[in-house]
Amino acid sequence: MGVIELAWWQLALAALMVVALAGCTAAMRLGMSRHLLIAATRTVVQLALVGLVLEALFAAATLYWVALMALGMLLIAGREVMARQKRRLIGGWAFGIGTVAMFLSSFTVTVLTLAVIIGPEPWYRPQYAIPLLGMMLGNTMTGVALALDRLTDTAWRQRAVIENRLMLGQRWQAAVGDIRREAMRSGLMPMINAMAAAGVVSLPGMMTGQILAGSPPALAVKYQILVMFTITLGTGFGTLAAVAAGSRRLFDGRQRLRLDRLAAPKG
C-alpha cells in the first residue's frame, strides 16, 4: 500500500486556512497574527530545507555525513536550551551544560538503540538514525531547558532561603535540595504525562505517521513504545546531568551561592 501523493497546491489550501485564522486574530486585536504567520512561514522554509538535506543524506549515507548532521542538530538544540532560560548561567555555561547533557544522554541512548535494539545495516543508516535522534533531541531539549530554567529561576527567587540554610551549616547539596527536586520534576513531567496519556488521549505523532505510510498498526505501536522509552531515558538522564552540573555551578568552592553567575532576564 503506497502513500497518497500530496501536491504543493493541496498544501496551499491548508496554508490559506492558516492565513484565514491570522485574519481572524487580527480582526479581534489579539496581537497574535504576526507571530502566527512568521511561525507558519518558518515551518515551510525549515521543513523544505530539511527535506532537501535528508534526500541528499539518504543518497550519500556515509558515517561522516550522518555524524555531521547529528552534530549540527545538537548545536542548534543547545542554542535553543540556552534561549529558553530566563536567567541563564553566564560565560557559556548555559550552552555548555545543556549541550553536554544532551550529548551524553541523547547520543548514547540513540546509538545503543540503533546498534543493540533495532539493528539496521549499517547501524548508522540515516533513515533510522536521523529521525530517532531528532525525536530524542527534541524532547531532551525540552526537558533540559525546563529543568535548567526552573533551577536558576527558583534559586534566584529563593536566594535568602538558600543562604539561610547555608548559614545553619548545611552543605550546598542540602541547601538547594528542594530546588533540585523541583527542577527534575519539571524536566520529566512532560514525558511522564505523555506516556500516561499515550494512545488514550493522544495518538503519538510518529505512530500516526507510520500508519499513514502504510505500516501495520501493531508494528507502529512497537516502534512507538520503543521511541517513548528511549525518549524518556534520554530526557531523564539529560535532565539529571544538567540539574547536577547546573546546581553545582550555582555555588563556588567555598559553597557560597553565586547568583552573580546568572544573567539578568532580557526585556
Added chain:
Amino acid sequence: MTAPPSLHLVRLAVGELAPVTLTVAPGEVHCLSGPSGSGKSRLLRAVADLEAHDGEVWLGDIDQASLPAHAWRARVMLVPAESHWWEDEVGEHLPRAEASDLEALGFTPEVLTWQVARLSSGEKQRLALLRAVSLEPSVLLLDEPTANLDGATTRRVEAWLMARIRERHWPVLWVAHDADQIARVATRHWRIEGRNLREAPAWV
C-alpha cells in the same frame, strides 16, 4: 575539656570597609554599630564565609580556609536580621529544641506544631535565634537580633542570649543600633565611621 576558642579577624576586608583586625575572646560580646549600608552585615557574612573576602578568620587555631565551608558555618553561626524557613511546620526546623529554652523565649512547646506561615516577624526572629543556638555552634554572629521585638521581649531575649553566651563561652559579634542595648550587652563596642572601625565606649 579544652578551653573555648577565641575568634580572630586578621586584616579581613570586604566591600568598602578598610581591613578589620580584632579578637573576640570567649564569652565576650563585641557590638558593631554604624549607619545602614556601612557594611556591618557584609562583615558578618565574610566572617561566616558567605561572601568572598580578603584576609583571614581564625577560630582558635583553626583557619577558616582549612575547614570545608559548611563545617565552618556550623561552628561560626550567623543569624541574619531576617530569618527564612523552608518546611511547613516550626518543629521540622527545630528538632533539638528544649522546652526550657522555648519557655524562656515566651513560647509553649505547642509552637513546634505551628505552621511557619502564621508566625509574626517577632516570633520568627526569636525562633531563628533558638534554631541557631540549638545547633551548638562555637561562635555567634548576630545581625540585629532584636530588631522586630518590643521592649519587654527584647530584654527577655537579651537575658536568654547572655545566659547562653556566658554558659558556653561563645565569642559573639553583635550588630546593634540601640545605644541602651549596647550598654547592656557589650564587652566592647565598635562603630563604623566612614570606612573604618573605631572603638567607641560601650556605655554611650
